[in-house]
Amino acid sequence: MPLIRVVNLCKEFRVSKHQRGAWGAVKNLFTTQYRLVRAVDGVSFNIEAGELVGYLGPNGAGKSTTIKMLTGILVPTSGEVNIGGHIPWKDRVPYVKGIGVVFGQRTNLWWDLPVIESLDLLKHVYRISEDRYERNLAEFREMLGLDEFLHTPVRSLSLGQRMRADLAGALLHDPQIIFLDEPTIGLDVVAKERIRQFIKSINRERSVTVILTTHDLGDVEKLCARVMMIDRGKLLFDGAPGELVQRFGGERELVVDLAEDYANVEIDGARVASRDERQVTYRFVRGSISASDLIQRLSAQYRILDLSVQEPQIEDTVRRIYEQGLLRDEG
Numbered sequence: 438m439p440l441i442r443v444v445n446l447c448k449e450f451r452v453s454k455h456q457r458g459a460w461g462a463v464k465n466l467f468t469t470q471y472r473l474v475r476a477v478d479g480v481s482f483n484i485e486a487g488e489l490v491g492y493l494g495p496n497g498a499g500k501s502t503t504i505k506m507l508t509g510i511l512v513p514t515s516g517e518v519n520i521g522g523h524i525p526w527k528d529r530v531p532y533v534k535g536i537g538v539v540f541g542q543r544t545n546l547w548w549d550l551p552v553i554e555s556l557d558l559l560k561h562v563y564r565i566s567e568d569r570y571e572r573n574l575a576e577f578r579e580m581l582g583l584d585e586f587l588h589t590p591v592r593s594l595s596l597g598q599r600m601r602a603d604l605a606g607a608l609l610h611d612p613q614i615i616f617l618d619e620p621t622i623g624l625d626v627v628a629k630e631r632i633r634q635f636i637k638s639i640n641r642e643r644s645v646t647v648i649l650t651t652h653d654l655g656d657v658e659k660l661c662a663r664v665m666m667i668d669r670g671k672l673l674f675d676g677a678p679g680e681l682v683q684r685f686g687g688e689r690e691l692v693v694d695l696a697e698d699y700a701n702v703e704i705d706g707a708r709v710a711s712r713d714e715r716q717v718t719y720r721f722v723r724g725s726i727s728a729s730d731l732i733q734r735l736s737a738q739y740r741i742l743d744l745s746v747q748e749p750q751i752e753d754t755v756r757r758i759y760e761q762g763l764l765r766d767e768g
C-alpha cells in the first residue's frame with residue numbers, strides 16, 4: 438500500500454454565471470444562474486513514502502484544489518484519497534498530526550504574534566513534547582536562519598522570512614508528509630536556494646515525503662525526481678523531469694564557429710536557425726539524427742573552429758507544453 442493513494446479524484450465548483458449587457462445586469466438582480474467548473478477531473482496517482490514530487494501546471498490547472506483535498510481542507514465531489522490509512526477530510530484531527538502544510542500565498546502563523554510565540558503556540562496545538570520541540574526548534578533556527586527575526590511579529594516579516602518561519606512551523610511536530618503550495622513564490626534567488634536546501638534536507642535526513650507545487654522550474658530541476666503535470670483538471674504527465682524534456686523538449690541545438698566565410702552553410706538533417714557572421718546555430722530533432730552524425734557531416738563540408746550542443750531545458754519544455762497544449766492532444 439503506497440503512502441498516498443488517490444483514485445479518480447474530482448472537484449467541481451459552482452460559480453455564478455453573470456449575464457452580460459444592460460438587460461443581463463437587470464436579470465442578474467433577480468435570478469442567479471450557475472455553471473459548474475471541474476477544477477480537478479479524475480486525477481489518480483500513488484506516492485510512496487520518502488518521495489519528493491513536483492506538481493506542475495499552468496494557472497488555474499487545479500493544483501491548489503488538489504492540495505486542499507489532500508490536506509482535508511476541501512471535500513472532493515467524488516473519488517478516493519487514502520493517506521497513511523486516513524481519509525483527509527473525514528479523519529481531520531488524527532490526520533493533521535501527521536502532515537504539514539505551507540501555502541506560499543498566506544501564512545499559517547498568527548499575524549500579530551512574534552515568530553517565537555507563534556511557534557510556541559503550535560507546540561501546544563500539536564502537543565509536541567518539550568524536548569522534541571527544543572530539538573526541532575534548534576535545528577530549524579540554524580537551518581533556516583530564524584534568529585534574526587525570531588522576535589519580530591509575523592506581519593512585519595519580509596516574504597522570504599515569513600516563508601522560513603512558516604516552514605519551521607509546519608515541521609515542528611515531525612510530520613511524515615509535507616504539502617507545499619508554491620513555497621518559493623516571490624522570493625529572490627538566494628532565498629529560493631535556501632528554501633530548496635531546506636526542503637531537500639528534510640526529505641533526505643528526515644525522510645519526509647514532500648509534495649510541492651511551483652511555477653519555478655528551478656525548484657523542479659534542483660529537487661524533484663518525479664513531476665506530475667496537470668492541466669484543466671486532468672493529470673497529463675507523471676514521470677521523471679528528464680523524460681518530459683526528452684518527449685516534449687523540441688529540437689536540440691548545435692552552435693558552430695566556422696573557420697571561414699561560407700556563402701552557403703546548409704546541411705542535410707538540420708536547419709539553420711540563425712547565423713551571425715561565422716557562427717551558425719543549427720536545430721535538429723532528437724531521433725532523426727544524432728549529434729555526432731551531424732558533426733561529421735558538417736566537418737566533411739566546412740572547416741570548424743569550435744562547436745557545442747545544447748539540450749532543451751525543462752523551462753523551455755514546460756513553456757512549450759503550456760503554450761501549445763502538447764499534452765492535451767495526447768491525453
Ligand SMILES: Nc1ncnc2c1ncn2[C@@H]1O[C@H](COP(=O)(O)OP(=O)(O)OP(=O)(O)O)[C@@H](O)[C@H]1O
Nearest residue numbers: 450452474476494495496497498499500501502503
Ligand atoms: N472556491 C472556488 N470556487 C470556485 N472556483 C474555484 C474555487 N477554487 C478554485 N476554483 C477554480 O478552480 C480552478 C482551479 O483552481 P486552482 O486554484 O486549483 O488552480 P492552480 O492550479 O492552483 O492555479 P495557480 O497556479 O494559479 O495557483 C480554477 O478555474 C479556479 O478558478
Ligand SMILES: [Mg+2]
Nearest residue numbers: 500501502618
Ligand atoms: Mg494555486
